[in-house]
Amino acid sequence: MAATRVIVSASSTVTTSLLKKTPLRAPTPSFSLCFNYGKNGHVLQKRRLFTCKSIYNPQVQIKEDGQPETLDYRVFFLDNSGKKISPWHDIPLHLGDGAFNFIVEIPKESSAKMEVATDEQFTPIKQDTKKGKLRYYPYNINWNYGLLPQTWEDPSFANADVEGAFGDNDPVDVVEIGDRRANIGEVLKVKPLGALAMIDEGELDWKIVAISLDDPRASLVNDVDDVEKHFPGTLTAIRDWFRDYKIPDGKPANKFGLGNKAANKEYALKVITETNEAWSNLVKRSIPAGELSLV
Template structure:
């Protein structure tokens, strides 16, 4: 999804990792072994960001009508449009759609006014993953993977028409609809049904491990095997439905923080073009 003028940053090659058939078991075991870092990490400058947002639920959970609207000062705001992407100290806003250890496939409804969080549907049924996801999963606001843009460094695959996805790897189970400051760490180029679907790995800014991880190699050191387990989860989650494995660019490798920031900047630019009207809204997305 990067513009042709943007060259691929040097890929980070992780050592070969042994992956079992059920990565979710390994992820849980990995988390049980984590110990808090002694290093302090100050997030005073952005602490108010997460605390300033509330949420309201409309409809019954596990129903087609269920929606979560994020609120600011008691008023509903757009999940996609009204929360800033960039915060102070290099942090980003992360909106949690799917808390870890849950399976309901929640997502921001980019085609509905206010872009609330809802449960995805397929063939008239609410969608669930075949097994729990073992990280907090959500999106970066004010980003967009433009389906009209072809990433030359990934054989011309185009964007999936969604905001950029995030996997938050911290120790806490976050709230559905919660807004959190996070540190970006790495990015994975997933190819899903021929569409580019970036996955950005982040960690909540006040997580006990946050001070110890700043780039992809730090994640491998502090959370050994975790990134590959996440990749395998995304590779395999459609297989129980009889679908083929998802593919990945860059030889299945997570890319470093420098490249991650380029992806985020690029998709933020696509979003700004869409929101401003410079890029025609041919997908009929909600821009309010």
């Protein structure tokens, strides 16, 4: 019988919009919606603020089905009632004050290629496969890696800034440079610092460079120049890692747009806003979903 474990993510920063009676569709990038609830879950008061810290702490659980490093291993996300939710669709993107939720798929210093299963119901995290075999990076990734919820790189959109490359049909990736090794399924509160425009076999695959707000050096870094000052060599190391990781498998190196450099925070926020809007159109079915799960 497959093993099942339930883990409470102590560092979760998901808002109370995970309650059953509050839908999570159609987020608004410029502000947070803050809710006060009665015991029955009905909204008593709603107001628009840039911060609402009282609603950041409801815990999200993750449930592991199967054994790690097997084909049937899945990490599901549950709300407070134990109901399955999608980490891609149901966890809010925006937290206010320039902070965003970041979902960890691959902890730093590990090599199993974990990812949200965008074509499965509730989009659990699983290990990627190729020709029926589990996929691993040829060497460990040196940063926490995962996704921004409620974002989507539209494969029908040609980005004029990046050689007209089309989106890769996935949520936006995040490279979190903090010191702590996170766990699969953790939800961290991060701030973006820059963006790398990776082109993978002709598809645009954004890498948002960010840092957890819990990191001791988080207050020191607010843009790409600060990263170079306080994390010297990190931006080059991230670019080179993602450029070269497919070479051991006999594939060509990945390319990068935007002058082969990390764009600044302002540009990163532009990418997040645009991909959040694309996701909103996707879940509203304004754009064909294809094989993607919208549940």
